[in-house]
Amino acid sequence: MATRVKPYAESAATFIPERPTLEKVRDAAKGCRACWLWTLGTQTVFGEGPRQATVMFVGEQPGDQEDKAGRPFVGPAGKLLDRALEEAGIDRDTVYVTNAVKHFKWERAERGARRIHKKPNDSEIRACRPWLDAEIALVRPRVVITLGATASQALLGKQFRVTKDRGTPIASPLAEAVFATVHPSAVLRAPDPAARAQAEQDFIADLKKVARHLAEHGHAQRLRRGRAAKTRTETRAAKPPRGRAAQGELPLAARGRR
Ligand code: URA
Numbered sequence: 001m002a003t004r005v006k007p008y009a010e011s012a013a014t015f016i017p018e019r020p021t022l023e024k025v026r027d028a029a030k031g032c033r034a035c036w037l038w039t040l041g042t043q044t045v046f047g048e049g050p051r052q053a054t055v056m057f058v059g060e061q062p063g064d065q066e067d068k069a070g071r072p073f074v075g076p077a078g079k080l081l082d083r084a085l086e087e088a089g090i091d092r093d094t095v096y097v098t099n100a101v102k103h104f105k106w107e108r109a110e111r112g113a114r115r116i117h118k119k120p121n122d123s124e125i126r127a128c129r130p131w132l133d134a135e136i137a138l139v140r141p142r143v144v145i146t147l148g149a150t151a152s153q154a155l156l157g158k159q160f161r162v163t164k165d166r167g168t169p170i171a172s173p174l175a176e177a178v179f180a181t182v183h184p185s186a187v188l189r190a191p192d193p194a195a196r197a198q199a200e201q202d203f204i205a206d207l208k209k210v211a212r213h214l215a216e217h218g219h220a221q222r223l224r225r226g227r228a229a230k231t232r233t234e235t236r237a238a239k240p241p242r243g244r245a246a247q248g249e250l251p252l253a254a255r256g257r258r
Pocket of ligand 1: 059060061062063066071072073074075077078098099185
């Protein structure tokens with residue numbers, strides 16, 4: 001019997017370059033064939049933001065506009081995130097935004113040309129994970145914020161419930177603290193204007209808790225420095241290694257060799 005050869009590698013680990021830097025990894029991700037979604041999306045949508053970012057937001061996957069632009073969170077959900085960050089006093093220019101899955105998964109609307117978002121499944125999330133691990137290892141954010149169930153469960157476990165544990169710092173080897181909150185798209189999907197206004201206020205309240213956590217842990221200064229640092233090329237030595245990075249584990253983990 002003929003064996004079917006899959007046209008993809010099942011894990012992005014094989015695409016992670018030796019001696020990874022953010023630029024090298026971003027470049028390598030352009031040619032990712034770790035799952036079939038590369039055949040569906042226009043392009044890889046890698047994370048974006050300063051390498052010195054104190055805060056990293058992790059969403060689910062790029063949407064229609066992100067797929068076309070090749071940049072994360074530039075569509076309606078991104079605009080809402082921008083507004084909420086401003087309300088919470090977190091400078092968008094100092095945060096790194098990325099997604100659990102780097103290609104847009106969609107299906108054609110029954111009528112019309114619209115591309116409808118489809119939730120990525122476990123094997124697609126798993127295949128893409130080495131890119132996210134590499135971003136976390138290289139940016140080393142103090143705080144990771146997961147947006148919605150897909151990102152939260154990818155990073156905090158399948159049993160994690162955003163509704164139950166949103167807005168509170170969660171201990172994790174990924175960063176000093178991980179916060180989970182709803183996805184801005186969920187705010188946009190609220191059934192009526194009153195529910196939408198409430199959902200937006202709750203989302204902003206969660207981000208304010210992050211801002212407070214950063215200030216209480218002495219990272220407010222870093223936020224300001226992060227903006228200036230964006231224009232410079234800083235070396236990794238600018239931040240002392242922490243946690244698993246201090247033990248030299250992360251570059252290996254980023255290549256999926258755990
Ligand atoms: N939703 C996401 O999860 N990520 C994006 O980049 C855009 C919308």
